[in-house]
Amino acid sequence: MGVVITAIFAAASLASLWGPEAPSALSSGRAPQLGDIADIPWAIKDGGMLIWHFTKATTVGDALAQAGIHLDIGDEVFPPPNAPLSPGLTVMVKRAKDVELVVEGQRRRLRTQMATVGALLWEEGISLGPWDEVEPRPDAVVKDGMVVRVVRVGLARVVEEETVPRPVAYRDDGSLPIGQSYVEAQGSDGVVRRYYDVVYRDGQVAQRVMVKQEEIPPQAMVVVRGAGPPISHGGGCEGISYKRALTVWATWYQPGVNGVGYTTATGLPVTMGVVAVDPAVISLGTRLCVPGYGMAVAADTGSGIRGYMIDLAYPPWVVPNWHTGYVTIYILD
Structure with a gap:
């Protein structure tokens, strides 16, 4: 008889503590059980809904686990999971x-x-x-x-340059023997400079607008060509049939002088009729005629021969009569 009275008193005390939101076990009209009194009543508010539970857990974290409440990364709980659980406590869960x-x-x-x-x-x-x-x-x-x-949006001013190659202008000089030539003026390449405003979106060009253009015109290279009577000294090229003509800077060399060897890059001896060339301009093995020097073959190379340059070979016993300078040569094949 004493047990029943105690249970009814405890239930009445809890009901007066909880007020109108008392758990259903106390408001449904059923007789309270000893197990209800042993469990701690607590409520959880998750997503706007208030739900009451009973548990024997002593911390908020254990109570949530027993109630099957799963917390994801970023979810917040108040009081925190390590807080002690007290009767009537409302635990707030704020979902991320x-x-x-x-x-x-x-x-x-x-x-x-x-x-x-x-x-x-x-x-x-x-x-x-x-x-x-x-x-x-x-x-x-x-x-x-x-x-x-x-x-990410970025703005940039971009400058692009385009080279305009210098033209070559020829001037004939009757006082210069035919087949000879020289560069009177080197000239200069021109430049077209364009300015663009560029919009980048996430590193990719989204818009490109040209805002200005500057032009520096090229200056012509002037080559003076001989138009006078040819000089006949065994090296004339008049009357020959050729495929193309090139104006080059021509120097001379001899074996045994300044460290030059006696064999060419192609295995021929360094002697009259051998010319060192830049293979990017004149292929090795090409036959050519050099006014004032004669017929020759491109059979050698040299570290200082680059672009439109040639080096004329002479045997060691000959005194070269070549004067270094520009000359128009004739490519035969």
């Missing part, structure tokens, strides 16, 4: 929101408690440049399942 964040085309998913898009970016350590774009706006409210996109 799932958000997909896209920055410069890179996607990642995260969970956040931040209220606005701007606060979310701050939480993730993402700063915005003056032209960067954010969608939704930074003051937009973060919602579950939202996609937040940050596009």
